[in-house]
Amino acid sequence: MNELKQICKDALSEKKARFIIGYKEDKNKRIKPFIAKTPEDAEQLTFNHHAVNNLAVYLPRFKNNVEGKIGIVVKSCDLKAVTALIQENQIKRDDLFIIGVNCSGVVLDIAKEFNKDNTQIKCKYCQAKTPPYYDALADESKDFEMPDDDQAELMAKIDKMTSDERLEFWNAEFEKCIKCYACRQVCPMCYCEKCIVEKSEPQWIDTSSTARGNFSWNIIRAFHMAGRCIGCHECERACPMGIPLTLLTRKMGMVASSEFGYRHGMSLTEPTLIGTYSTSDKEDFIK
Amino acid sequence: MEELIISIDNLKEIARELFNNDCRVIGTTAENKFKVIDDPEQLILNPNSVPTGSSFKEFFFPKTEPLFFYKQNNSSIDLIDPVIDKSRIVVIGAKPCDAAALPIISKVFNWDYKDDLFNTRNDNSLIIGMSCHYNDEFCFCNDVGGSPENRKGSDVFLKPLADNYFKAASVTPKGEAFIKEYQKYFEKDLGKNKPLVRKEENPNHFDYDKVKTWLDNNFENKFWDTAGEMCLGCAQCAFVCPTCHCFDIVDEQNGSCAGRRAKNWDACQFSLFTKHASGHNPRDNQEKRYRQRISHKFKYYNDKFDEILCTGCGRCSRGCPVSLDILQIVEEINSLSQKSNAI
Amino acid sequence: MEEKFEPKIAAFVCNWCTYTGADLAGTSRLKQEANARLIRVPCTGRIDPVFIIKAFENGADGVLISGCHPGDCHYNAGNFHARRRWILFKNLLDFIGIDSSRLYFSWVSASEGKKWVDIVDGVIDAVRAKGPFKQYKKMNKEIEIPVAAEEGVSVK
Numbered sequence: 001m002n003e004l005k006q007i008c009k010d011a012l013s014e015k016k017a018r019f020i021i022g023y024k025e026d027k028n029k030r031i032k033p034f035i036a037k038t039p040e041d042a043e044q045l046t047f048n049h050h051a052v053n054n055l056a057v058y059l060p061r062f063k064n065n066v067e068g069k070i071g072i073v074v075k076s077c078d079l080k081a082v083t084a085l086i087q088e089n090q091i092k093r094d095d096l097f098i099i100g101v102n103c104s105g106v107v108l109d110i111a112k113e114f115n116k117d118n119t120q121i122k123c124k125y126c127q128a129k130t131p132p133y134y135d136a137l138a139d140e141s142k143d144f145e146m147p148d149d150d151q152a153e154l155m156a157k158i159d160k161m162t163s164d165e166r167l168e169f170w171n172a173e174f175e176k177c178i179k180c181y182a183c184r185q186v187c188p189m190c191y192c193e194k195c196i197v198e199k200s201e202p203q204w205i206d207t208s209s210t211a212r213g214n215f216s217w218n219i220i221r222a223f224h225m226a227g228r229c230i231g232c233h234e235c236e237r238a239c240p241m242g243i244p245l246t247l248l249t250r251k252m253g254m255v256a257s258s259e260f261g262y263r264h265g266m267s268l269t270e271p272t273l274i275g276t277y278s279t280s281d282k283e284d285f286i287k
Numbered sequence: 288m289e290e291l292i293i294s295i296d297n298l299k300e301i302a303r304e305l306f307n308n309d310c311r312v313i314g315t316t317a318e319n320k321f322k323v324i325d326d327p328e329q330l331i332l333n334p335n336s337v338p339t340g341s342s343f344k345e346f347f348f349p350k351t352e353p354l355f356f357y358k359q360n361n362s363s364i365d366l367i368d369p370v371i372d373k374s375r376i377v378v379i380g381a382k383p384c385d386a387a388a389l390p391i392i393s394k395v396f397n398w399d400y401k402d403d404l405f406n407t408r409n410d411n412s413l414i415i416g417m418s419c420h421y422n423d424e425f426c427f428c429n430d431v432g433g434s435p436e437n438r439k440g441s442d443v444f445l446k447p448l449a450d451n452y453f454k455a456a457s458v459t460p461k462g463e464a465f466i467k468e469y470q471k472y473f474e475k476d477l478g479k480n481k482p483l484v485r486k487e488e489n490p491n492h493f494d495y496d497k498v499k500t501w502l503d504n505n506f507e508n509k510f511w512d513t514a515g516e517m518c519l520g521c522a523q524c525a526f527v528c529p530t531c532h533c534f535d536i537v538d539e540q541n542g543s544c545a546g547r548r549a550k551n552w553d554a555c556q557f558s559l560f561t562k563h564a565s566g567h568n569p570r571d572n573q574e575k576r577y578r579q580r581i582s583h584k585f586k587y588y589n590d591k592f593d594e595i596l597c598t599g600c601g602r603c604s605r606g607c608p609v610s611l612d613i614l615q616i617v618e619e620i621n622s623l624s625q626k627s628n629a630i
Numbered sequence: 631m632e633e634k635f636e637p638k639i640a641a642f643v644c645n646w647c648t649y650t651g652a653d654l655a656g657t658s659r660l661k662q663e664a665n666a667r668l669i670r671v672p673c674t675g676r677i678d679p680v681f682i683i684k685a686f687e688n689g690a691d692g693v694l695i696s697g698c699h700p701g702d703c704h705y706n707a708g709n710f711h712a713r714r715r716w717i718l719f720k721n722l723l724d725f726i727g728i729d730s731s732r733l734y735f736s737w738v739s740a741s742e743g744k745k746w747v748d749i750v751d752g753v754i755d756a757v758r759a760k761g762p763f764k765q766y767k768k769m770n771k772e773i774e775i776p777v778a779a780e781e782g783v784s785v786k
């Protein structure tokens with residue numbers, strides 16, 4: 001942890017970064033996002049199993065406001081969001097000072113201690129504890145035992161259902177939705193200045209939280225994430241109603257990977273899935 | 288008046304009777320969520336439980352409800368009123384921080400326009416409150432004029448006793464009539480069941496009057512630049528809040544030539560909330576929107592309705608995706624107000 | 631006698647190929663069933679999946695989407711982009727439980743009047759056999775005028 005503080009302090013005092021988006025611990029011992037603007041502020045920066053937030057969500061805010069580099073503390077999963085934002089031209093690599101941290105899993109319930117039963121779903125199939133690239137690396141890694149990937153089991157179960165059963169399952173989940181749009185706001189890839197649900201001429205998606213409005217919102221959100229979701233699972237964490245949103249986004253990620261061999265946020269130069277096409281894309285349903 | 292007690296089983300019996308009489312019985316279940324109870328056995332009254340994820344305001348002020356329906360009828364348009372559910376609503380086991388919210392938001396729904404939809408439900412409701420034995424770092428009911436024993440908003444108030452008994456007292460004439468109606472389920476208190484006691488008193492965190500004075504004078508303070516800096520502008524705080532009451536009105540189409548006008552929850556944390564048709568947005572950044580949230584809760588509502596628009600339940604802080612803690616913000620204001628006094 | 635169910639089909643077709651193909655079917659006096667409502671868009675690349683959702687919301691029992699054959703796009707690549715989107719969207723609908731027999735895709739060129747008639751008739755027959763899209767229409771309940779509501783007031 002001292003290493004992280006030192007790196008950030010140096011980066012700020014040597015003006016390698018204008019400010020650093022990181023984590024701090026508040027007086028209730030909760031880890032929360034924090035922007036360190038001075039080397040003194042960097043004293044407060046920290047990282048541990050409770051640092052769940054994907055801080056890349058703050059980056060698009062500075063899209064048109066770059067004077068000096070933006071420092072950001074990232075886990076390897078969060079770095080995918082940074083990469084994706086660079087791929088989608090939301091921010092430039094040269095405008096960032098990336099401080100990678102070696103991560104050994106983060107908690108699901110922030111009120112409880114980290115252990116095998118209190119681990120984020122994404123950590124259960126995480127493939128890189130160390131971010132693949134960075135400007136500085138703080139070594140905080142500890143080994144941890146990966147719990148079973150129970151979400152994959154649930155997904156297989158849904159795949160086996162009939163379409164009516166699936167629709168019933170999802171309608172029961174979407175019924176809980178209160179349209180607070182926390183899933184959207186917390187998503188680093190949801191950076192549109194005007195969301196489709198806010199377009200009112202015509203009103204494409206009902207803003208009402210009715211069965212119809214909830215269904216349209218969730219299905220279109222999932223589609224807009226298709227091949228773009230980097231799997232940070234922030235939407236599901238933020239959802240106050242506990243809707244398993246990542247089932248949808250992860251499924252779409254699997255489709256992107258199986259149909260097109262594409263994973264978003266893995267390369268700074270590869271064109272995006274939806275932004276390009278191939279004449280050899282395969283399907284069997286167009287007559 | 289003689290003191291009465293009631294057992295959990297008899298409370299469930301009352302719930303069953305109410306349910307059979309077409310009442311909407313609202314209570315908490317094993318998942319610790321407010322729900323319409325169709326099976327009284329599900330009902331759980333636990334004074335030690337954390338406040339539910341969402342408040343029960345949705346049963347009085349639903350997340351979406353129709354104001355009217357419309358249908359084209361040749362060259363004219365038919366406007367059709369919605370059917371208002373007039374059935375009685377009985378909430379069993381509301382925490383004081385939940386129950387207190389209803390009289391608070393009732394003021395805004397009866398200010399210049401009398402909101403029939405809210406009033407019908409509120410008038411047909413009966414709130415059975417229960418003292419609370421829970422306290423965590425997010426709770427602060429006693430700083431905003433409440434307390435774990437506060438009866439505001441309750442019609443009948445329960446205090447937990449040993450062996451799953453509750454001491455019952457009526458708070459309002461409505462509550463008195465209710466106890467009379469279900470008299471057979473109540474027993475005389477012979478003092479056999481010892482009252483359960485709270486482990487410790489809730490600490491005090493801030494002085495509301497000082498916070499209010501600071502808010503009166505510091506609209507342009509630089510404190511606001513950082514207070515809401517990390518806020519992402521989702522509205523989970525407003526949607527789980529028992530007192531947030533803002534709504535939006537929209538028209539929705541159903542097929543051709545028909546549809547409805549609906550009233551939906553809205554929140555001041557959305558950038559669209561204050562956006563004018565011209566494109567101008569007076570609250571154009573999240574810092575300003577966060578200032579609005581705090582000021583509305585602790586200043587504006589008090590100026591207008593003489594109530595604090597917060598019951599200190601702590602839901603917004605427990606659920607915030609970036610762990611913004613309303614109590615810590617108000618505590619900071621409190622300490623700022625002390626500093627400004629010193630000068 | 632029970633009334634025969636007639637499905638409503640929303641067909642989104644591209645201006646350059648399928649719409650012209652459908653026009654050819656008309657001028658060639660080919661007979662086709664009349665349940666499909668054609669919505670002409672400049673290119674299949676213009677078809678946002680939200681159109682499909684909106685069609686189902688507003689009572690379509692089936693949706694048909696058709697455009698130029700791959701390689702024939704008036705704008706060179708619109709249909710390639712569209713195809714990629716459809717592959718993703720179709721998989722999403724499958725996972726959510728929208729019956730795949732409600733949504734059809736085809737390539738119909740300006741000269742394929744006969745193919746258009748076959749496709750449209752085939753889709754209409756298939757959807758007619760499935761019956762009304764009750765599962766989706768159920769979601770409209772809150773927006774429908776309640777049965778218990780009293781007669782409305784007419785305004786001119």
